[in-house]
Amino acid sequence: MKDGFIKVAAATPEIHVADCAFNADNILTLCREANEQGVQVVGFPELCLTGYTCSDLFLHEVLLEGAKQQLLRIAKETKDMDMLILIGIPVRVRGALYNCAAVLHKGDILGMVPKRNIPNYTEFYELRHFTEATAETAEYLTWGDQEFALSPMQVFQCTEMPEFTVGAEICEDLWVSNPPSSALAAAGATILYNLSASDEIIGKAAYRRDLVRMQSGRGQCGYVYCDAGQGESSTDLVFAAHNIIAENGSILAQSKRFATGLTISEIDVKRMDYERRRQNTFHTEDVFDYAEIPFDMQLRETELTRPVAQTPFVPSNKDDLAERCEEILTLQATGLATRVRHAHAKTAVVGLSGGLDSALALVVTVHAFDMLGRDRKDIIAVTMPCFGTTSRTKNNALTLAAAYGTTCKTIEIGASVTQHFIDIGHDMEDHSVTFENGQARERTQVLMDLANKTGGMVIGTGDLSELALGWATYNGDHMSMYGVNGSIPKTLVRYLTAYEAERAGGETGRVLRDVLATPVSPELLPPKDGEISQKTEELVGPYELHDFYLYYLLRFGMEPKKIYRLAKHAFAGIYDDATIKKWLTTFVRRFFIQQFKRSCLPDGPKVGTVTLSPRGDWRMPSDAVSALWMQQCEQL
Incomplete structure (x- = not known):
């Protein structure tokens, strides 16, 4: 090759x-x-x-x-x-x-x-x-x-x-x-x-x-x-x-x-x-x-010796990481502060799940309100327990909201989702996509209506990796009034959250570190023995692989066989060839079929060289056919 x-x-x-x-x-x-x-x-x-x-x-x-x-x-x-x-x-x-x-x-x-x-x-x-x-x-x-x-x-x-x-x-x-x-x-x-x-x-x-x-x-x-x-x-x-x-x-x-x-x-x-x-x-x-x-040269097979980073979105020089994290948080917060000021929003409403993305969204919102000289009490952090919520994530959400001095609301949505399933004739024991998405859309409705009630705006939490995979409920967590994490991939979300934990220290730092240690999950299926039963990376694959694929597909237009080769070089000894191929095939398939969600994204700040905004860096028809790319994946 x-x-x-x-x-x-x-x-x-x-x-x-x-x-x-x-x-x-x-x-x-x-x-x-x-x-x-x-x-x-x-x-x-x-x-x-x-x-x-x-x-x-x-x-x-x-x-x-x-x-x-x-x-x-x-x-x-x-x-x-x-x-x-x-x-x-x-x-x-x-x-x-x-x-x-x-x-x-x-x-x-x-x-x-x-x-x-x-x-x-x-x-x-x-x-x-x-x-x-x-x-x-x-x-x-x-x-x-x-x-x-x-x-x-x-x-x-x-x-x-x-x-x-x-x-x-x-x-x-x-x-x-x-x-x-x-x-x-x-x-x-x-x-x-x-x-x-x-x-x-x-x-x-x-x-x-x-x-x-x-x-x-x-x-x-x-x-x-x-x-x-x-x-x-x-x-x-x-x-x-x-x-x-x-x-x-x-x-x-x-x-x-x-x-x-x-x-x-x-x-x-x-x-x-x-x-x-x-x-x-x-x-x-x-x-x-x-x-x-x-x-006239007969080109040879080239064994790679050049460095290929496993996390291309993260600075390779760890000495620069703190400075880069501060810069990214400032970019996110500045974008949000500008929008809050322009919209004359009285509040910012954040759905706080106790997971990684919503924690970062709250951090960015706090930074934005501090920039504006606004009272953090005008940030409304809402936790909405339902069928899949565990005590760990719920407690982390409440603790984090309190540590930042925001207004915290707990709104149980189980009863309203149950009534909705009765209305549409959905069996509560049927834990299909309807069961999952019904909860996500109810949460978005609560946030939107609460924002209307308080004269505020809903802050989106979804990240770039989720957008690439379409791992979001259409018109559910896919939607907001301003998405601060839309150009931050999951691998970078982790570094930003870790940086904030170190910077904040105390109780805030402790709870952020526990959020980092919590398995990534939408928590839409009932827990098992009180623990999270639905782990995202077991379903769609490791985010470090997907972020790798995303970077090289979008940033350099590489074909799957070349991405596969680079991934084998970067992750040698970590993932075997079959695993890399499996999740690359999943990534390509999902990336194409989920474009319709990206075609109607809310506004949000561009932070890095790779983004998926339909108004900026990525313009792709929602009905584009993936056959050529999938054919390469199958031949790997």
Whole structure:
């Protein structure tokens, strides 16, 4: 399964300054190692065939000819490697000397990409030796039996998978205000290589890392930074070999500094292609002067080594989690505060079940009222016990409402639901969907009418995961006057609630922690021995899996077979293949057939990159057919 994953490497060989044969030996050693590991593109540092720090030796014919002959040797000795290789080399053309990235494939020199921005400040004095390339620079060279172009206006495209297109820039090109890589990305390059000799000073590594990461996001591409290291002259500078691989704003891999060897990861070029289609501000005009140089590569199966988070909605850096939780709660609360103010609502009515989602909805409402300087007594928390309610959830609801200083009401709905079943002729022993939904709709009616009575608005509690699965009663808990959790997936709801428990402390924190420990359940079926009998994740599957599927289906438009592959990688040792397939099939089936519920969602704030609002991020016909997606699921 290729699925668009291209295994890439940044390589730093040990070099000797001006010893082209030694340098070529070490480049070849790393090429062989990369090839054995299934790498499909490998890049080496700027001027690594000669050494970046050759200084005035760059003007000597013997050095330039030595580099040329060693590049031809490398091409010859890698002709059996079906791998794109980028190597830094000085190239003379008549009276000019260019700092180039040579691009090789199966023994052929496909082209040379010259450096466009030549630094000549502080420790850099490259203009002493090198000529700055422009868009008009176009030279056609013959080296032995090799014929190729030297031009910055070229990208290298795989004939088997056109989305796999590589562009190159060199060191300083990245550090300027308008990097060539931006135009290269617009010209179709999904993988950008930077061949660099970036000397190390205090604080530069973090800046370099951010620069690479942000350029990969700006260009919606993979960006591979190949840095010079051991062996460069230390007369005045130290080179750290800080190799970095980034994709669409995230760091996939980076090397330990001051070391040699390979840094390897996989770039998802199909994901980058989807991102560009989705974001219509990714412009491709004014880039048609770029030549597409084809290369015929037999794409290999790619074993994934890149990190794939089990909870993609949750920040991977746990140090950032508290800050992110605070930001999300503020976004939710600000949206609600704005709506309460606009509607001149006297109260906010929250159905409080003692479960996770309603607890978060109450937390958000409290934050909103605090923002508005409103009395928390104007928040009406309503618990509505019925046939499935347990003492644990009821007590937690009452305790939480009191801990936050809200007005709490207990409204028993068993009698009214029973009367309703009598009216429609439903047998009380028939615990079918009618039995369940009748309770949910009665609760919504109570909340709506109570909001009318108090001049308030009903706050929706349902989360993004439930919306994706359609795990809500239509015109029951599916409906509200403002849904604060509508773009918060269940995995993130847990983190937000845990954060609030830690922040609040005391009795509030204690009860929130017990809510977190309570099995997720709608509590619509009678308890067994006083315990919850209806556990959601036993019925529809683990929410951590469903949130994973949701993220990759919506955020990157991935097909089920690719999501399945990523899930197996992320959840290895936790869920077996059959379980992952079972719940993925369930997710796809439910996602399609439950769209009608999402087509009439109440308003609510967008918080993350994935939402299902029919007025915003997700527009899908309710009668769309899932056959193509289900067919893939069945074939897994």
